[in-house]
Amino acid sequence: MSTISSARLAETFVQVADTLVDDFDLIDFLTLVTERAVELAGSSASGLLLSDEHGRLQFMAASTESARLIELFQVQREEGPCQDCFRTGVAISESALEESSGRWPSFAPRAVEAGFRSVHAFPLRHQQTLIGALNLFDSVPREFSGTDANLLQSLADVATIGILQERAIRRGELLTEQLQRALNSRITIEQAKGALSQLHGTTPDAAFEMLRSYSRGRHLRLTDVADAVLHDPTSHPDLTSAQRQG
Protein backbone atom coordinates (compact mmCIF):
# COMPACT_ATOMS: atom_id res chain seq x y z
CA MET A 1 0.00 0.00 0.00
CA SER A 2 1.17 3.49 -0.79
CA THR A 3 1.37 6.21 1.84
CA ILE A 4 2.23 8.85 -0.72
CA SER A 5 -0.83 10.69 -1.99
CA SER A 6 -1.17 10.81 -5.74
CA ALA A 7 -2.16 14.48 -5.66
CA ARG A 8 1.00 15.39 -3.81
CA LEU A 9 3.02 13.25 -6.16
CA ALA A 10 1.66 14.98 -9.24
CA GLU A 11 2.30 18.37 -7.67
CA THR A 12 5.89 17.41 -6.85
CA PHE A 13 6.70 16.23 -10.35
CA VAL A 14 5.12 19.29 -11.95
CA GLN A 15 7.09 21.56 -9.66
CA VAL A 16 10.36 19.77 -10.24
CA ALA A 17 9.81 19.58 -14.00
CA ASP A 18 8.92 23.27 -14.01
CA THR A 19 12.33 24.07 -12.56
CA LEU A 20 13.98 22.12 -15.36
CA VAL A 21 12.46 24.17 -18.17
CA ASP A 22 14.42 27.36 -17.60
CA ASP A 23 18.14 27.94 -17.54
CA PHE A 24 18.07 26.42 -14.09
CA ASP A 25 20.72 26.26 -11.41
CA LEU A 26 21.84 22.75 -10.57
CA ILE A 27 22.53 23.24 -6.86
CA ASP A 28 19.22 25.01 -6.37
CA PHE A 29 17.47 22.25 -8.30
CA LEU A 30 19.07 19.44 -6.30
CA THR A 31 18.26 21.20 -3.04
CA LEU A 32 14.67 21.42 -4.22
CA VAL A 33 14.69 17.70 -5.01
CA THR A 34 15.80 16.88 -1.45
CA GLU A 35 13.11 19.15 -0.01
CA ARG A 36 10.41 17.64 -2.22
CA ALA A 37 11.56 14.12 -1.39
CA VAL A 38 11.05 14.93 2.30
CA GLU A 39 7.59 16.36 1.68
CA LEU A 40 6.55 13.53 -0.58
CA ALA A 41 7.64 10.74 1.74
CA GLY A 42 6.83 12.58 4.96
CA SER A 43 10.42 11.88 6.04
CA SER A 44 12.60 13.91 8.39
CA ALA A 45 15.44 14.81 6.07
CA SER A 46 17.04 14.07 2.74
CA GLY A 47 20.46 14.46 1.15
CA LEU A 48 22.03 13.92 -2.24
CA LEU A 49 25.55 12.81 -3.09
CA LEU A 50 27.16 12.87 -6.52
CA SER A 51 30.20 11.03 -7.84
CA ASP A 52 33.26 13.04 -8.84
CA GLU A 53 35.37 12.18 -11.88
CA HIS A 54 37.29 9.65 -9.80
CA GLY A 55 34.19 7.75 -8.72
CA ARG A 56 34.15 9.14 -5.19
CA LEU A 57 30.93 10.49 -3.73
CA GLN A 58 30.77 14.17 -2.87
CA PHE A 59 28.09 16.18 -1.08
CA MET A 60 25.71 18.14 -3.33
CA ALA A 61 22.50 19.04 -1.52
CA ALA A 62 20.46 18.44 1.63
CA SER A 63 17.08 19.46 2.96
CA THR A 64 18.35 20.37 6.42
CA GLU A 65 21.52 21.09 8.33
CA SER A 66 21.39 17.77 10.19
CA ALA A 67 21.10 15.90 6.89
CA ARG A 68 23.99 17.91 5.50
CA LEU A 69 26.21 16.93 8.41
CA ILE A 70 25.36 13.27 8.19
CA GLU A 71 25.93 13.27 4.42
CA LEU A 72 29.31 14.92 4.89
CA PHE A 73 30.10 12.28 7.46
CA GLN A 74 29.31 9.53 4.93
CA VAL A 75 31.59 11.22 2.42
CA GLN A 76 34.40 11.58 4.90
CA ARG A 77 34.21 8.03 6.26
CA GLU A 78 33.32 6.47 2.91
CA GLU A 79 30.72 4.46 4.76
CA GLY A 80 26.92 4.44 4.92
CA PRO A 81 23.79 3.72 2.89
CA CYS A 82 24.65 6.15 0.09
CA GLN A 83 28.06 4.53 -0.31
CA ASP A 84 26.52 1.05 -0.38
CA CYS A 85 23.83 2.15 -2.80
CA PHE A 86 26.44 3.73 -5.06
CA ARG A 87 28.68 0.67 -4.92
CA THR A 88 25.95 -1.87 -5.61
CA GLY A 89 23.55 0.15 -7.76
CA VAL A 90 20.50 -1.04 -5.83
CA ALA A 91 18.30 0.79 -3.35
CA ILE A 92 19.33 0.38 0.29
CA SER A 93 16.82 0.17 3.11
CA GLU A 94 17.55 0.11 6.84
CA SER A 95 14.55 0.39 9.13
CA ALA A 96 16.43 -0.12 12.40
CA LEU A 97 19.50 2.09 12.55
CA GLU A 98 19.98 1.41 16.24
CA GLU A 99 20.69 -2.21 15.44
CA SER A 100 22.81 -1.67 12.35
CA SER A 101 26.18 -0.77 13.81
CA GLY A 102 27.44 -4.08 12.45
CA ARG A 103 26.58 -2.89 8.98
CA TRP A 104 27.91 0.68 9.39
CA PRO A 105 30.12 0.94 12.50
CA SER A 106 30.77 4.71 12.17
CA PHE A 107 27.69 5.89 10.32
CA ALA A 108 24.93 4.13 12.28
CA PRO A 109 25.77 5.52 15.76
CA ARG A 110 26.27 8.97 14.26
CA ALA A 111 22.87 8.87 12.49
CA VAL A 112 21.15 7.68 15.67
CA GLU A 113 22.83 10.49 17.58
CA ALA A 114 21.44 12.95 15.01
CA GLY A 115 17.96 11.65 15.82
CA PHE A 116 17.42 9.28 12.91
CA ARG A 117 16.04 5.74 13.25
CA SER A 118 15.76 4.59 9.65
CA VAL A 119 17.43 5.41 6.36
CA HIS A 120 16.84 4.70 2.68
CA ALA A 121 19.06 5.32 -0.33
CA PHE A 122 18.08 5.36 -4.00
CA PRO A 123 20.63 5.22 -6.82
CA LEU A 124 21.10 7.98 -9.40
CA ARG A 125 21.85 6.16 -12.60
CA HIS A 126 22.55 7.27 -16.16
CA GLN A 127 22.22 4.26 -18.45
CA GLN A 128 24.72 1.81 -16.98
CA THR A 129 26.69 4.43 -15.05
CA LEU A 130 25.97 5.19 -11.42
CA ILE A 131 26.41 8.88 -10.73
CA GLY A 132 25.23 9.27 -7.14
CA ALA A 133 22.55 8.51 -4.57
CA LEU A 134 19.57 10.14 -2.84
CA ASN A 135 19.14 9.52 0.89
CA LEU A 136 16.02 9.75 3.03
CA PHE A 137 16.16 9.83 6.82
CA ASP A 138 13.32 9.19 9.27
CA SER A 139 13.11 9.79 12.99
CA VAL A 140 11.00 6.63 13.38
CA PRO A 141 11.65 3.07 12.22
CA ARG A 142 10.16 2.93 8.75
CA GLU A 143 9.88 0.74 5.70
CA PHE A 144 8.62 1.97 2.35
CA SER A 145 6.11 -0.10 0.42
CA GLY A 146 7.16 -1.25 -3.04
CA THR A 147 4.95 1.44 -4.59
CA ASP A 148 6.43 4.20 -2.48
CA ALA A 149 9.96 3.00 -3.14
CA ASN A 150 9.22 3.12 -6.87
CA LEU A 151 7.90 6.67 -6.59
CA LEU A 152 10.97 7.82 -4.71
CA GLN A 153 13.18 6.11 -7.26
CA SER A 154 11.35 8.15 -9.92
CA LEU A 155 12.25 11.31 -8.05
CA ALA A 156 15.89 10.17 -7.99
CA ASP A 157 15.60 9.61 -11.76
CA VAL A 158 14.34 13.17 -12.20
CA ALA A 159 17.39 14.40 -10.28
CA THR A 160 19.58 12.45 -12.71
CA ILE A 161 17.83 14.07 -15.68
CA GLY A 162 18.42 17.49 -14.11
CA ILE A 163 22.13 16.81 -13.66
CA LEU A 164 22.50 15.66 -17.24
CA GLN A 165 20.38 18.45 -18.70
CA GLU A 166 22.01 21.36 -16.95
CA ARG A 167 22.59 24.11 -19.49
CA ALA A 168 21.27 21.79 -22.19
CA ILE A 169 23.80 19.49 -23.73
CA ARG A 170 26.90 21.25 -24.82
CA ARG A 171 28.90 20.10 -27.74
CA GLY A 172 31.23 17.25 -26.98
CA GLU A 173 30.39 17.27 -23.34
CA LEU A 174 30.72 14.08 -21.42
CA LEU A 175 29.27 12.94 -18.16
CA THR A 176 32.67 13.47 -16.53
CA GLU A 177 32.73 17.13 -17.46
CA GLN A 178 29.16 17.68 -16.33
CA LEU A 179 29.88 16.13 -12.97
CA GLN A 180 33.02 18.17 -12.62
CA ARG A 181 31.18 21.40 -13.30
CA ALA A 182 28.46 20.44 -10.84
CA LEU A 183 31.05 19.84 -8.14
CA ASN A 184 32.78 23.12 -8.86
CA SER A 185 29.43 24.90 -8.52
CA ARG A 186 29.10 23.33 -5.09
CA ILE A 187 32.51 24.77 -4.10
CA THR A 188 31.43 28.22 -5.34
CA ILE A 189 28.29 28.04 -3.20
CA GLU A 190 30.34 27.08 -0.12
CA GLN A 191 32.73 30.00 -0.72
CA ALA A 192 29.78 32.39 -1.06
CA LYS A 193 28.17 31.01 2.12
CA GLY A 194 31.40 31.82 3.96
CA ALA A 195 31.68 35.32 2.49
CA LEU A 196 28.03 36.20 3.19
CA SER A 197 28.15 34.77 6.70
CA GLN A 198 31.13 37.03 7.41
CA LEU A 199 29.39 40.07 5.94
CA HIS A 200 26.22 39.51 7.92
CA GLY A 201 27.58 37.94 11.09
CA THR A 202 25.45 34.85 10.58
CA THR A 203 25.94 31.11 10.12
CA PRO A 204 26.87 29.68 6.72
CA ASP A 205 23.48 27.96 6.58
CA ALA A 206 21.57 31.17 7.22
CA ALA A 207 23.76 32.74 4.54
CA PHE A 208 22.73 29.97 2.14
CA GLU A 209 19.07 30.72 2.76
CA MET A 210 19.69 34.42 2.10
CA LEU A 211 21.51 33.62 -1.11
CA ARG A 212 18.78 31.28 -2.22
CA SER A 213 15.81 33.51 -1.52
CA TYR A 214 17.60 36.49 -3.08
CA SER A 215 18.34 34.52 -6.28
CA ARG A 216 14.85 33.10 -6.48
CA GLY A 217 13.16 36.43 -5.88
CA ARG A 218 15.05 37.90 -8.81
CA HIS A 219 14.99 34.85 -11.07
CA LEU A 220 18.77 34.62 -11.04
CA ARG A 221 20.84 31.47 -11.03
CA LEU A 222 22.13 30.68 -7.55
CA THR A 223 25.66 29.87 -8.74
CA ASP A 224 25.85 33.03 -10.86
CA VAL A 225 24.91 35.20 -7.89
CA ALA A 226 27.41 33.34 -5.67
CA ASP A 227 30.12 33.85 -8.26
CA ALA A 228 29.34 37.54 -8.73
CA VAL A 229 29.29 38.22 -4.99
CA LEU A 230 32.68 36.56 -4.56
CA HIS A 231 34.30 38.63 -7.28
CA ASP A 232 32.56 41.91 -6.55
CA PRO A 233 30.43 42.30 -3.41
CA THR A 234 28.98 45.53 -4.82
CA SER A 235 27.42 43.61 -7.70
CA HIS A 236 24.43 42.66 -5.53
CA PRO A 237 24.23 45.40 -2.88
CA ASP A 238 20.87 44.23 -1.53
CA LEU A 239 22.44 40.91 -0.67
CA THR A 240 25.86 42.03 0.52
CA SER A 241 25.38 45.31 2.35
CA ALA A 242 25.65 44.51 6.03
CA GLN A 243 22.44 44.87 7.97
CA ARG A 244 22.73 46.97 11.06
CA GLN A 245 22.45 44.55 13.93
CA GLY A 246 19.89 45.58 16.55
Added chain:
Amino acid sequence: MSEAPDRLHRLQALVEVEAPADAASDLAGRLDRICRASVQILAVAGVGVSVMDRAARPLGTIAASSPFVRRLEEVQFTLGEGPSVEASSARSPVLEDDLTGSGARRWPAYAASAEEQGVAAVFAFPIQIGAARLGALVLYRKERGPLAHEVVLDALGLARICLNTMLSVPAAALSRDADGLGDADGLGDGDRLGDGDGLGLNSEVYQAQGVLTVQLGVPLTEAMLRLRARAYATERPLDEVARDVLAGRIDLTRDDL
Protein backbone atom coordinates in the same frame (compact mmCIF):
# COMPACT_ATOMS: atom_id res chain seq x y z
CA MET B 1 37.62 3.79 -3.17
CA SER B 2 40.90 5.62 -3.05
CA GLU B 3 41.26 5.86 -6.80
CA ALA B 4 41.46 9.64 -6.79
CA PRO B 5 44.55 10.04 -4.61
CA ASP B 6 46.12 7.08 -6.39
CA ARG B 7 45.70 8.76 -9.74
CA LEU B 8 47.04 12.06 -8.43
CA HIS B 9 50.01 10.40 -6.78
CA ARG B 10 50.78 8.44 -9.92
CA LEU B 11 50.60 11.61 -12.04
CA GLN B 12 52.67 13.57 -9.51
CA ALA B 13 55.34 10.86 -9.58
CA LEU B 14 55.41 11.02 -13.39
CA VAL B 15 55.84 14.81 -13.24
CA GLU B 16 58.81 14.33 -10.92
CA VAL B 17 60.48 11.95 -13.37
CA GLU B 18 60.80 14.91 -15.71
CA ALA B 19 63.98 16.96 -15.27
CA PRO B 20 63.40 20.09 -13.18
CA ALA B 21 63.51 23.39 -15.04
CA ASP B 22 66.59 25.62 -14.69
CA ALA B 23 64.70 27.89 -12.35
CA ALA B 24 63.14 24.94 -10.59
CA SER B 25 61.90 26.93 -7.65
CA ASP B 26 59.77 29.46 -9.46
CA LEU B 27 56.18 28.84 -10.46
CA ALA B 28 56.76 29.12 -14.20
CA GLY B 29 59.54 26.56 -13.93
CA ARG B 30 57.39 24.14 -12.00
CA LEU B 31 54.44 24.50 -14.36
CA ASP B 32 56.82 24.09 -17.29
CA ARG B 33 57.87 20.76 -15.89
CA ILE B 34 54.21 19.70 -15.55
CA CYS B 35 53.66 20.66 -19.21
CA ARG B 36 56.64 18.60 -20.40
CA ALA B 37 55.52 15.62 -18.33
CA SER B 38 51.95 16.01 -19.61
CA VAL B 39 53.09 15.66 -23.22
CA GLN B 40 54.43 12.20 -22.30
CA ILE B 41 51.60 11.15 -20.01
CA LEU B 42 48.79 12.20 -22.32
CA ALA B 43 50.59 11.40 -25.60
CA VAL B 44 49.79 14.77 -27.17
CA ALA B 45 51.80 17.17 -29.36
CA GLY B 46 51.88 20.09 -26.97
CA VAL B 47 50.68 21.28 -23.56
CA GLY B 48 50.44 24.77 -22.09
CA VAL B 49 49.21 26.61 -19.02
CA SER B 50 47.61 30.01 -19.49
CA VAL B 51 46.69 32.21 -16.57
CA MET B 52 43.60 34.35 -16.25
CA ASP B 53 42.71 37.29 -14.05
CA ARG B 54 39.73 37.31 -11.71
CA ALA B 55 37.35 38.20 -14.52
CA ALA B 56 38.63 35.24 -16.58
CA ARG B 57 40.53 37.56 -18.91
CA PRO B 58 43.78 36.01 -20.11
CA LEU B 59 46.99 37.40 -18.66
CA GLY B 60 49.41 35.25 -20.59
CA THR B 61 50.89 31.83 -21.07
CA ILE B 62 53.05 30.97 -18.11
CA ALA B 63 54.33 27.60 -19.32
CA ALA B 64 54.40 25.68 -22.59
CA SER B 65 55.99 22.48 -23.83
CA SER B 66 56.81 23.96 -27.26
CA PRO B 67 56.86 27.36 -28.96
CA PHE B 68 53.81 26.58 -31.12
CA VAL B 69 51.69 26.15 -27.96
CA ARG B 70 52.67 29.59 -26.75
CA ARG B 71 51.93 31.08 -30.18
CA LEU B 72 48.45 29.55 -30.33
CA GLU B 73 47.64 30.65 -26.81
CA GLU B 74 48.68 34.17 -27.67
CA VAL B 75 46.49 34.10 -30.78
CA GLN B 76 43.52 33.37 -28.51
CA PHE B 77 44.34 36.27 -26.24
CA THR B 78 44.64 38.67 -29.17
CA LEU B 79 41.39 37.48 -30.71
CA GLY B 80 39.56 37.00 -27.43
CA GLU B 81 38.33 33.62 -28.61
CA GLY B 82 39.51 30.05 -28.28
CA PRO B 83 39.44 26.99 -26.06
CA SER B 84 41.46 28.23 -23.05
CA VAL B 85 39.49 31.47 -22.87
CA GLU B 86 36.24 29.55 -23.15
CA ALA B 87 37.19 26.87 -20.61
CA SER B 88 38.05 29.53 -18.08
CA SER B 89 34.98 31.71 -18.55
CA ALA B 90 32.56 28.76 -18.79
CA ARG B 91 34.29 26.97 -15.87
CA SER B 92 34.06 23.76 -17.82
CA PRO B 93 36.38 21.64 -19.98
CA VAL B 94 36.28 22.53 -23.67
CA LEU B 95 36.91 19.60 -25.96
CA GLU B 96 37.25 20.37 -29.68
CA ASP B 97 38.35 17.29 -31.56
CA ASP B 98 38.10 18.70 -35.09
CA LEU B 99 39.56 22.14 -35.65
CA THR B 100 39.06 21.97 -39.41
CA GLY B 101 35.35 21.17 -39.09
CA SER B 102 33.28 22.10 -36.05
CA GLY B 103 36.19 24.00 -34.50
CA ALA B 104 36.49 26.25 -37.56
CA ARG B 105 32.86 27.27 -37.15
CA ARG B 106 33.31 27.79 -33.44
CA TRP B 107 36.45 29.96 -33.60
CA PRO B 108 37.14 30.78 -37.27
CA ALA B 109 40.26 32.92 -36.86
CA TYR B 110 41.80 30.83 -34.11
CA ALA B 111 41.16 27.57 -35.99
CA ALA B 112 42.90 28.98 -39.07
CA SER B 113 46.00 29.76 -36.99
CA ALA B 114 45.90 26.31 -35.42
CA GLU B 115 45.76 24.70 -38.84
CA GLU B 116 48.83 26.68 -39.90
CA GLN B 117 50.65 25.13 -36.95
CA GLY B 118 49.51 21.65 -37.98
CA VAL B 119 47.15 21.29 -35.03
CA ALA B 120 43.90 19.35 -35.57
CA ALA B 121 42.38 19.05 -32.09
CA VAL B 122 42.50 21.04 -28.86
CA PHE B 123 41.32 20.30 -25.32
CA ALA B 124 41.27 22.87 -22.53
CA PHE B 125 40.68 22.17 -18.82
CA PRO B 126 39.99 24.97 -16.36
CA ILE B 127 42.33 25.41 -13.40
CA GLN B 128 39.82 26.56 -10.83
CA ILE B 129 38.55 26.21 -7.31
CA GLY B 130 34.93 27.23 -7.02
CA ALA B 131 34.58 30.84 -8.10
CA ALA B 132 38.34 31.36 -8.21
CA ARG B 133 39.59 30.92 -11.75
CA LEU B 134 43.34 30.69 -12.12
CA GLY B 135 43.75 29.60 -15.71
CA ALA B 136 43.56 26.66 -18.07
CA LEU B 137 45.61 23.62 -18.99
CA VAL B 138 45.47 23.20 -22.75
CA LEU B 139 46.41 20.15 -24.84
CA TYR B 140 47.11 20.20 -28.57
CA ARG B 141 47.03 17.23 -30.93
CA LYS B 142 48.01 16.85 -34.57
CA GLU B 143 45.28 14.27 -35.21
CA ARG B 144 41.54 14.75 -35.13
CA GLY B 145 39.35 12.73 -32.78
CA PRO B 146 38.22 12.68 -29.16
CA LEU B 147 40.41 11.96 -26.15
CA ALA B 148 40.00 8.55 -24.56
CA HIS B 149 38.15 8.62 -21.25
CA GLU B 150 41.28 7.66 -19.29
CA VAL B 151 43.18 10.52 -20.92
CA VAL B 152 40.41 12.96 -19.89
CA LEU B 153 40.72 11.73 -16.31
CA ASP B 154 44.51 12.14 -16.40
CA ALA B 155 44.13 15.63 -17.87
CA LEU B 156 41.71 16.58 -15.07
CA GLY B 157 44.24 15.22 -12.57
CA LEU B 158 47.06 17.23 -14.14
CA ALA B 159 44.89 20.38 -14.06
CA ARG B 160 44.45 19.72 -10.36
CA ILE B 161 48.21 19.35 -9.90
CA CYS B 162 48.61 22.70 -11.67
CA LEU B 163 46.08 24.21 -9.27
CA ASN B 164 47.89 22.80 -6.28
CA THR B 165 51.19 24.15 -7.59
CA MET B 166 49.70 27.59 -8.15
CA LEU B 167 48.23 27.56 -4.65
CA SER B 168 51.56 26.68 -3.08
CA VAL B 169 53.31 29.90 -3.94
CA PRO B 170 53.34 32.97 -1.71
CA ALA B 171 50.37 35.28 -2.01
CA ALA B 172 52.44 38.07 -3.46
CA ALA B 173 52.94 35.96 -6.54
CA LEU B 174 49.26 35.44 -7.15
CA SER B 175 47.94 38.62 -5.68
CA ARG B 176 45.25 40.71 -7.28
CA ASP B 177 45.41 40.11 -10.97
CA ALA B 178 48.21 37.59 -10.79
CA ASP B 179 50.88 40.07 -11.83
CA GLY B 180 54.38 38.77 -11.49
CA LEU B 181 53.29 35.14 -11.58
CA GLY B 182 56.58 34.22 -13.14
CA ASP B 183 59.01 35.48 -10.53
CA ALA B 184 57.62 33.87 -7.43
CA ASP B 185 59.84 32.03 -5.04
CA GLY B 186 58.63 28.55 -4.41
CA LEU B 187 57.97 26.94 -1.09
CA GLY B 188 60.30 24.06 -1.76
CA ASP B 189 58.26 20.91 -2.01
CA GLY B 190 55.00 22.76 -1.37
CA ASP B 191 53.52 21.41 -4.56
CA ARG B 192 53.62 17.86 -3.35
CA LEU B 193 50.29 16.38 -2.55
CA GLY B 194 50.21 16.26 1.18
CA ASP B 195 47.48 15.19 3.52
CA GLY B 196 44.64 17.63 3.68
CA ASP B 197 45.69 19.48 0.56
CA GLY B 198 42.21 20.90 0.76
CA LEU B 199 41.23 20.02 -2.74
CA GLY B 200 38.61 17.47 -1.89
CA LEU B 201 35.07 18.71 -1.55
CA ASN B 202 35.45 19.84 2.01
CA SER B 203 32.69 22.38 2.70
CA GLU B 204 34.37 23.95 5.71
CA VAL B 205 37.58 24.73 3.86
CA TYR B 206 35.67 26.57 1.12
CA GLN B 207 33.43 28.37 3.58
CA ALA B 208 36.52 29.54 5.47
CA GLN B 209 37.99 30.70 2.18
CA GLY B 210 34.85 32.82 1.66
CA VAL B 211 35.05 34.19 5.21
CA LEU B 212 38.70 35.18 4.73
CA THR B 213 38.14 36.86 1.39
CA VAL B 214 35.77 39.28 3.20
CA GLN B 215 37.67 39.48 6.49
CA LEU B 216 41.03 40.22 4.88
CA GLY B 217 39.70 42.01 1.80
CA VAL B 218 41.70 39.77 -0.50
CA PRO B 219 40.80 37.69 -3.59
CA LEU B 220 39.71 34.07 -3.13
CA THR B 221 43.04 32.72 -4.31
CA GLU B 222 44.93 34.69 -1.70
CA ALA B 223 42.41 33.69 0.97
CA MET B 224 43.21 30.03 0.24
CA LEU B 225 46.94 30.74 0.30
CA ARG B 226 46.63 32.37 3.73
CA LEU B 227 44.62 29.46 5.04
CA ARG B 228 47.16 26.98 3.74
CA ALA B 229 50.08 29.03 5.01
CA ARG B 230 48.61 29.00 8.53
CA ALA B 231 48.00 25.25 8.37
CA TYR B 232 51.55 24.72 7.14
CA ALA B 233 53.13 27.00 9.72
CA THR B 234 51.26 25.42 12.62
CA GLU B 235 51.49 21.88 11.22
CA ARG B 236 47.75 21.36 11.49
CA PRO B 237 45.31 19.86 8.99
CA LEU B 238 43.68 22.40 6.71
CA ASP B 239 40.11 21.48 7.66
CA GLU B 240 40.92 21.97 11.34
CA VAL B 241 42.27 25.47 10.69
CA ALA B 242 39.19 26.13 8.53
CA ARG B 243 36.89 25.20 11.42
CA ASP B 244 38.78 27.62 13.67
CA VAL B 245 38.31 30.39 11.13
CA LEU B 246 34.56 29.65 10.92
CA ALA B 247 34.24 29.65 14.70
CA GLY B 248 36.19 32.91 14.96
CA ARG B 249 38.83 31.19 17.11
CA ILE B 250 41.78 32.40 15.07
CA ASP B 251 42.68 35.66 13.41
CA LEU B 252 44.68 35.63 10.21
CA THR B 253 44.68 39.38 9.69
CA ARG B 254 48.20 39.71 11.03
CA ASP B 255 49.69 36.74 9.27
CA ASP B 256 52.42 37.65 6.81
CA LEU B 257 53.13 35.56 3.83
